[in-house]
Amino acid sequence: MQFTHEVTLTLASPPHAVWDDWADIHALPRFLSHVRATAPGAGEDTARLIILLDGHHVEFAAERTMCAAQTLCWQSSGDLFLYVLSLRLETASEGQTEFILTIAYDPPGFLPDIAESLGRSRKFKQTLEADLRRYAAGASGRVGAE
Numbered sequence: 041m042q043f044t045h046e047v048t049l050t051l052a053s054p055p056h057a058v059w060d061d062w063a064d065i066h067a068l069p070r071f072l073s074h075v076r077a078t079a080p081g082a083g084e085d086t087a088r089l090i091i092l093l094d095g096h097h098v099e100f101a102a103e104r105t106m107c108a109a110q111t112l113c114w115q116s117s118g119d120l121f122l123y124v125l126s127l128r129l130e131t132a133s134e135g136q137t138e139f140i141l142t143i144a145y146d147p148p149g150f151l152p153d154i155a156e157s158l159g160r161s162r163k164f165k166q167t168l169e170a171d172l173r174r175y176a177a178g179a180s181g182r183v184g185a186e
Contacts, residue, residue, distance in 0.1 A: 041143055041146065042122065042145070043144065043145055043164070044143070045143050045168055046140065047169050048138065048139065050132045053135070053137055053139075053179045054137060055129045055137045057137075057140060058129055058179065059110070059112075059129060061179065062127050063112060065078055065089075065114060066078045066087070068125075071172075071175050073092075073167055073171050074092050074093065074167065074168070075089060076090045076091060076092055077098045079083055081101060086102065086104075086133045087102050088101055089102050090113075093147060098121060098123075100116045100121050101116065102114045102116050110128060110130065111128045112125075113126045114147050120148055121145075121148055123143075123144070124144045125142075127139070127141050128143075132154075139172070139176075141168070141172060143168065
């Protein structure tokens with residue numbers, strides 16, 4: 041069963057500054073608490089990620105896919121585990137950015153599906169929202185200091 045979470049917020053930062061923060065996949069552990077670590081992959085558009093999902097560390101290869109002018113996408117490689125992180129940036133107004141982060145995942149096996157259905161998915165979404173509020177507060181503080 042696939043679970044999808046989307047969080048939208050407006051940041052007091054221009055799109056290029058937000059893009060610079062998120063373009064490097066190795067920065068993700070600073071912003072997203074479920075991303076525990078990253079390691080270089082075989083090429084520039086690949087990486088290895090370790091995430092915490094349902095209390096378990098899951099390690100997998102990821103590759104940059106479907107990127108467009110204002111969209112960053114990373115997706116797991118292979119058939120064992122589905123994980124997609126998509127970040128879309130839109131100019132909200134002068135110096136502000138609408139930030140839309142979508143994470144979709146499909147835990148392997150049926151037991152994680154049951155746990156996710158019984159509330160883990162809601163906790164993941166709450167943690168994701170808290171992570172992005174912390175990021176927004178830090179991004180706004182940096183803009184004010186410039």
